Amino acid sequence: MSTTYRIFISHSWAYGDAYDKMVKFLDDNGIEYYNHSVPQDDPVHTDGTVKELRAAIDAKIKGCSGVIIMAGVYSSYSKWINEEIAISLDYEKPIIAVEPWGSEKTSKIVKDSADKIVGWNGKSVADAVVELF
Numbered sequence: 485m486s487t488t489y490r491i492f493i494s495h496s497w498a499y500g501d502a503y504d505k506m507v508k509f510l511d512d513n514g515i516e517y518y519n520h521s522v523p524q525d526d527p528v529h530t531d532g533t534v535k536e537l538r539a540a541i542d543a544k545i546k547g548c549s550g551v552i553i554m555a556g557v558y559s560s561y562s563k564w565i566n567e568e569i570a571i572s573l574d575y576e577k578p579i580i581a582v583e584p585w586g587s588e589k590t591s592k593i594v595k596d597s598a599d600k601i602v603g604w605n606g607k608s609v610a611d612a613v614v615e616l617f
Contacts, residue, residue, distance in 0.1 A: 489617045492520040492545050492577075494553040494568045499559070502554050506582070513610035520548040538567060545571045551615035552609065555581040555594040555601070569597045578616040582609060 491510070495503035505520070510517055522540050541564070545551060551572045553565060572579050577598040583590050585604035595601050599616055602608035 486516050487614075488516040489515060490520055490547060490549040491517045491613065491617065492548040492551045492568075492572075494565055497508060502556070502578060502584070506554070509606035509609045510613070513606045515610050515613055519611075520544040537564075541568060545577060546575055548577060550578040550580065550581045550613070551565060552582060552613075553594050553598070554584060555590045555598075556584045565591075566593065569593065569613055573597065578614060580612045581611065593611050 493503060494507050495506075507519070522537075522544055545568065551568065553568065569579070579594075579597055579599045581591075581594045581598035583595075583601060583603055600612045600613050
């Protein structure tokens with residue numbers, strides 16, 4: 485019997501291509517999962533208050549097995565990624581930090597909070613999910 489993981493993929497819709505690639509990594513490497521990420525078309529992104537968005541993220545992380553966060557340097561300046569890290573730590577959810585391919589600068593905040601740091605590679609991400617989640 486295979487395991488179905490409950491995964492929250494941290495993302496910025498401004499960098500939606502990285503999110504799409506992360507989903508492809510999981511799919512291509514045979515990871516069965518339920519995606520706990522707040523969908524792009526959820527009106528809480530555009531019409532909700534900051535409090536409502538935080539509550540939505542909290543609820544998604546609370547029910548997940550673990551969190552995947554892209555460790556690009558933009559993450560260091562994202563209020564929401566900092567919130568996601570804090571929520572993940574509150575619920576003691578394991579965090580996988582994924583370093584972008586070819587990047588020289590990465591987010592120290594994300595990497596310091598991570599249980600495992602992997603490169604921008606589908607097999608590495610999938611192996612970390614199986615190991616930690």
